[in-house]
Amino acid sequence: MSLLIIIGEALRALRLNRLxxxxxxxxxxxxxxxxxxxxxxxxxxxxxxxxxITSMGSNLFxxxxxxxxxxxxxxxxxxxxxxxxxxxxxxxxxxxxxATAPIITGTAQLNYGANNWSTSVTGVTPDYFAxxxxxxxxxxxxxxxxxxxxxxxxxxGQITASNLFGEEDPVGKTVRIKSSPFLxxxxxxxxxxxxxxxxxxxxxxxxxTTGQRQIFGNQFPxxxxxxxxxxxxxxxxxEAETEMNRLLRQRHRITEGMExxxxxxxxxALAAVATGAAKVMSLMLGAIASVSLxxxxxxxxxxxxxxxxxRTREIGIRMAIGANRRAILTxxxxxxxxxxxxxxxxxxxxxxxxxxxxxxxxxxxVVITFGMVALAFAFASAVGIFFGFYPAxxxxxxxxxxxxxxx
Amino acid sequence: xxxxxxxxxxxxxxxDLCKIYSLESGNKQGGGTVNSQVLYxxxxxxxRGEFVAVMGHSGSGKSTLMNILGCLDTPTSxxxxxxxxxxxxxxxxxxxxxxxxxxxxxxxxxxxLKRMTALDNVATPLLYAGVSRxxxxxxxxxxxxxxxxxxxxxxxxxxxxxxxQQRVAISRALVNNPQLILADExxxxxxxxxxxxxxxxxxxxxxxxxxxxxxVTHEDDIAAFxxxxxxxxxxxxxxxxxxPA
Ligand SMILES: Nc1ncnc2c1ncn2[C@@H]1O[C@H](COP(=O)(O)OP(=O)(O)O)[C@@H](O)[C@H]1O
Ligand SMILES: [Mg+2]
Numbered sequence: 001m002s003l004l005i006i007i008g009e010a011l012r013a014l015r016l017n018r019l020x021x022x023x024x025x026x027x028x029x030x031x032x033x034x035x036x037x038x039x040x041x042x043x044x045x046x047x048x049x050x051x052x053i054t055s056m057g058s059n060l061f062x063x064x065x066x067x068x069x070x071x072x073x074x075x076x077x078x079x080x081x082x083x084x085x086x087x088x089x090x091x092x093x094x095x096x097x098x099a100t101a102p103i104i105t106g107t108a109q110l111n112y113g114a115n116n117w118s119t120s121v122t123g124v125t126p127d128y129f130a131x132x133x134x135x136x137x138x139x140x141x142x143x144x145x146x147x148x149x150x151x152x153x154x155x156x157g158q159i160t161a162s163n164l165f166g167e168e169d170p171v172g173k174t175v176r177i178k179s180s181p182f183l184x185x186x187x188x189x190x191x192x193x194x195x196x197x198x199x200x201x202x203x204x205x206x207x208x209t210t211g212q213r214q215i216f217g218n219q220f221p222x223x224x225x226x227x228x229x230x231x232x233x234x235x236x237x238x239e240a241e242t243e244m245n246r247l248l249r250q251r252h253r254i255t256e257g258m259e260x261x262x263x264x265x266x267x268x269a270l271a272a273v274a275t276g277a278a279k280v281m282s283l284m285l286g287a288i289a290s291v292s293l294x295x296x297x298x299x300x301x302x303x304x305x306x307x308x309x310x311r312t313r314e315i316g317i318r319m320a321i322g323a324n325r326r327a328i329l330t331x332x333x334x335x336x337x338x339x340x341x342x343x344x345x346x347x348x349x350x351x352x353x354x355x356x357x358x359x360x361x362x363x364x365x366v367v368i369t370f371g372m373v374a375l376a377f378a379f380a381s382a383v384g385i386f387f388g389f390y391p392a393x394x395x396x397x398x399x400x401x402x403x404x405x406x407x
Numbered sequence: 408x409x410x411x412x413x414x415x416x417x418x419x420x421x422x423d424l425c426k427i428y429s430l431e432s433g434n435k436q437g438g439g440t441v442n443s444q445v446l447y448x449x450x451x452x453x454x455r456g457e458f459v460a461v462m463g464h465s466g467s468g469k470s471t472l473m474n475i476l477g478c479l480d481t482p483t484s485x486x487x488x489x490x491x492x493x494x495x496x497x498x499x500x501x502x503x504x505x506x507x508x509x510x511x512x513x514x515x516x517x518x519x520l521k522r523m524t525a526l527d528n529v530a531t532p533l534l535y536a537g538v539s540r541x542x543x544x545x546x547x548x549x550x551x552x553x554x555x556x557x558x559x560x561x562x563x564x565x566x567x568x569x570x571x572q573q574r575v576a577i578s579r580a581l582v583n584n585p586q587l588i589l590a591d592e593x594x595x596x597x598x599x600x601x602x603x604x605x606x607x608x609x610x611x612x613x614x615x616x617x618x619x620x621x622x623v624t625h626e627d628d629i630a631a632f633x634x635x636x637x638x639x640x641x642x643x644x645x646x647x648x649x650x651p652a
Contacts, residue, residue, distance in 0.1 A: 002537065005534050005540060008540070009534075012523075016522050313518075314520060314521070316518075317518045317519075317520055318520075318531070318535075319479075319503065319506070320477070320479055320506060320512050320518070321506065321507065321512075321531060321532040321535065321579065322503055322504065322506050322507020322508070322532050322535040322536065322583075323503060323535050324499065324500045324503035324504070324535075325499055325500070325503075326500075327535060399479075399480065399481075400478075400479040400480070400506070401474045401479040401480040404479065404514075404518070
């Protein structure tokens with residue numbers, strides 16, 4: 001009997017029992033769809049984290065006010081303002097450090113014509129954009145001269161730009177921040193989500209000095225909210241951390257045995273934690289999905305076993321008219337395989353559809369790769385062959401006379 | 408009635424055939440098996456072109472013998488040569504091939520494949536023989552027409568009468584041109600009139616095509632269609648010879 005004809009016999013048997021076939025297939029469909037969906041969501045989370053990490057810039061440190069050495073924050077970061085512009089400049093001169101970016105932050109209302117938009121306003125130095133590896137898309141960045149003269153110049157993030165200006169080109173226009181007029185010098189390239197899930201493109205940047213004097217009205221002139229520091233290379237990260245700690249303790253007159261009033265955090269370490277968490281999450285999602293696929297597989301075995309028992313007489317008849325064991329085995333194996341392949345196909349389609357729906361509804365990044373579709377599909381086929389084989393072998397091992405006598 | 412050519416070389420030869428069934432004993436203390444012997448030293452030779460009736464009381468071992476002759480079951484001891492081949496020496500695959508090519512089996516309960524048309528039922532043995540579906544169906548239709556069932560090719564078994572189902576089963580047994588037809592009470596489920604018609608079909612196959620036929624029956628008037636009678640009693644051959652008139 002040719003394979004083609006056996007496939008025909010298997011399809012015919014499946015068609016004769018549409019309901020049973022459909023229900024078995026449902027187990028497979030749900031299993032495969034769950035695997036694809038979970039893998040897509042997990043991969044999406046990893047991608048989001050990775051993008052956020054790369055978008056930060058490379059070889060970075062965060063230096064924030066307040067101590068964290070004894071586990072809990074001694075005083076909430078930002079409540080004290082112990083870091084100064086002078087600290088930032090001093091650190092920038094360390095041999096292992098390439099540049100620093102002192103930062104002050106706040107939120108403010110921006111107006112352009114009738115449009116207004118409330119967003120985060122960040123005061124930075126020109127080095128900030130180099131440290132963050134964040135170029136302008138149009139227009140220009142501000143300069144050291146702008147910083148010295150506390151110029152009213154603003155650089156817009158993509159989202160802020162489109163919310164205030166729509167289709168209009170903002171460069172050269174004037175916006176009002178807290179009712180002071182600012183000249184829009186440039187629009188930044190898009191950056192995407194940050195590690196804490198905020199959209200980095202929903203922001204504007206002004207010269208640090210302008211922020212200190214005109215927008216935020218700092219009660220401690222010259223202090224900054226926090227700073228970023230970029231090491232010369234990945235190799236000198238440890239060295240840079242030690243040097244910065246030593247320098248800041250010295251500048252802040254912290255004596256032996258006293259606690260730091262600042263904290264230096266290595267971004268790579270933060271990133272590793274975040275990546276690890278995302279990996280664990282996608283592994284867990286994958287594990288949960290595999291369980292549903294396994295349950296689907298057991299459902300197939302169940303149905304195949306019932307089907308073999310139910311059809312023992314049919315098997316006996318087929319043997320009596322000349323079917324050999326291989327033909328019987330192949331037919332039942334093919335029945336299981338067809339269920340798995342059709343179920344797998346529908347499951348893949350449903351899984352992709354579900355992933356799309358999740359990305360739309362929950363505004364999440366989902367990633368579907370050919371690899372994960374192939375994996376789910378291969379897994380489904382393996383489950384089918386594995387769970388189809390036992391009942392098929394059971395059927396093929398029967399003596400014709402025993403099968404025929406079966407009631 | 409002119410008898411067909413009967414050759415000297417037997418188509419079926421069995422020697423000292425025994426069949427013992429081992430039954431799991433229900434007895435928990437003993438826990439062993441109980442042996443029950445169903446066939447005792449059966450010796451038979453059936454030549455090409457013969458038409459043989461096997462008779463005997465219920466439980467005398469007729470079906471057991473037929474199943475062994477049909478290669479559906481194996482004897483516990485003794486020998487069986489089909490057309491000179493020792494059946495015990497054949498592999499499972501070779502046995503399947505013998506059932507497919509050399510033997511046509513007709514059952515009391517018809518044993519047609521459910522929810523399959525008469526045509527496909529008749530064609531299936533050809534599929535297992537490696538013939539294409541189209542060619543199988545063509546040949547199956549010829550046979551159905553020969554047995555007067557051409558109109559019923561597209562019917563499923565449950566849409567046919569008992570006599571019609573048995574004709575489909577006979578067509579299926581014939582589809583691979585076997586030398587031997589084994590029929591275990593083929594008229595057991597049929598009324599007298601239909602039984603006669605079915606027997607006429609067998610008789611015609613034997614006389615016109617020279618097919619060797621061995622059939623089991625309870626009834627003397629069915630046995631009267633044949634030309635040799637083998638009577639079994641408690642697993643032993645107690646009579647082998649002419650059919651009493
Ligand atoms: N599978 C089996 N296991 C045990 N005993 C069996 C089996 N098949 C048949 N027998 C026994 O063998 C004897 C002969 O059975 P069978 O050949 O079917 O008789 P017949 O066809 O002449 O009525 C009976 O006593 C029956 O109970
Ligand atoms: Mg019987």
